[in-house]
Amino acid sequence: MKMTGNTILITGGNGGIGRALAEAFLAKGNEVIVTGRDKAKLEDVVSANPGIHAMELDVADPKAIEAFAQKLTADFPALNVVINNAGIMRPEEASEAAIETAEATVATNLLGPIRLTTALLPHLLGKDDAAVLTVSSGLAFVPRATFPTYCATKAAIHSWSMSLNHQLAGTSVQVIELAPPYVQTQLTGAHQASDPNAMPLADYISETMQILESEPDAREILVSRVQPLRWAERDRNFQQVFGRLNG
Template sequence: MQVSGNTILITGGGSGIGRALAEAFHGRGNQVVIAGRRQQVLDEVTAANPGMESAVLDIEDADAIRDFAEQLKLDHPALNVVIHNAGIMRAEAIQDSSLDDAEATVATNLLGPIRLTAALLPHLLAQPHAAIITVSSGLAFLPLAATPTYSATKAAVHSYTQSLRHQLRDTSVQVIELIPPYVQTELMGPGQASDPNAMPLRDFIDEVMAILDSSPDATEILVERVRPLRFAEAGGNYPAFFRQFNDASSTH
C-alpha cells in the first residue's frame, strides 16, 4: 500500500488506535475521513487536525452503513482506502444469562466491517489503486478468556480477511490485516491508557508506519510485540501458553 496520496476512511477514528492512525496518515499527505458514533468527539479530532474530515456512523446499524457509504462516495469520489478500526471490547462472564454485550460486540466488530466492505467494494474496485485494512488483534490467535466474544470476533475478522484477500487477488484492491497487541488506549477503560503492561500507543503507530514504508506489499502488519500471540499455535505447547497467558492476565 502506498502511504501518501490516498483518500482514507478510518472507522472508530475518534480515539485510540483509530485517531492515532488518522493523524499519522494525515501527516503523510493523505485526505483522511474519520467516522464514529459521537460528533463531538470527531469534531475535537478534526479541529486539532485542519483538513481532516469526519462523518457520523453507527457501525451496528445495517441501514445506517448503507446510507453512510452512499453519501461517502458522493462526498469523496477519490476514496480508495478503508481502515476497519471501529471495535468494542467488554469483559463477559459466560455464565451470565445476558447476551447484550456479546451481541453488540458481534455487530460492531464483525458485522460492521463485513457490511461496510460490501457497501464500498464496487467503488474501491473502480479505483486504480485501493486497499482494505482490517484491524484484528493478537487475541484472534490466543484468546483472552475474560473477553470471549471480542476474541472470537477478532478470530473471525482474521478468517474473513484471508478469504477477502484471496477473492480480490486479481483486482486493484490490496487486503491488509493490522494485528495489534495490547496497546495503551481506553478500549477497556481509562486505566488501560497508562497500563505499563500495554504497548505505548505512539510506539505502536511508529512501528506500524515503518512497516508500511518498508513493506508496501505486506499482507499482515505485525509489530514485534504481537508476534508471540500471532504464532502461539505454531510455537508448540499451546495449551500451556494459553493457561499462562490467561492466568497472568487475570492478575492485572
C-alpha cells in the same frame, strides 16, 4: 499499499488506534475521513488536526451503513482506502447468560466491517491502488477468556480477511490485516491507557507505519510485541502463552 496521495476512511477514528492512524496518515500527505458515534470526540479530532474530515457513523447499524456509503462516495469520489477499525471490547461471564454484550460485539466488530466493505467495494474496485485494512487483534490467535466474544470476532476477522484477500487477488484492491497487541488506549477503560503492561500507542503506530512503508505487499501487519500471540500455535507453545495471558 502506497503511503501518500490516498483518500482514506478510518472507522472509529475518534480515539485510540483509529485517531492515531488518522493523524499519522494525514502527516504522510493523505486526505483522511474519520467516523465515530461520539460527535464531540469527532469535533475534537477535527479541531486538533486541520484537514481531517469527520462523519458520524454507527457501524452496528446496517441502514446507517447503506446511507453512509452513498454519501461518502459522493462527497469523496477519490476514496481508495478503507480502514475498518471501529470496535468494542467488553467483559462477559458465561454464567450470567447476558447475550446483549455478545450481540453488540458481533454487530460492531464483525458485521460492521463486512457490511461497510461490501457497500464500498464496487467503488474501490474502480480505483487504482485501493486497499481494505481491517483491525483484528493478537487475541484472535490466543484468546483472553474474560472477553470471549471480542476474541471470537477478531478470530473471525482474521479468517474473513484471508478469504477476502484470496477473492480479490488480481484486482486493484489490496487486503491487509492489522493485528495489534495490547496497546495503551481506552478500549477497555481509562486504566488501559496508562497500563505499563500495554504497548505505548505512539510506539505501536510508529512501528505499524514503518512496516506498511517497508513491506508494501504485506498481508498482515505484525509489530514485534504481537508476534508471540500470532505464532503460538506454530511455535507449539499455545498452552503456555494462553496460561500467561489468563493466569
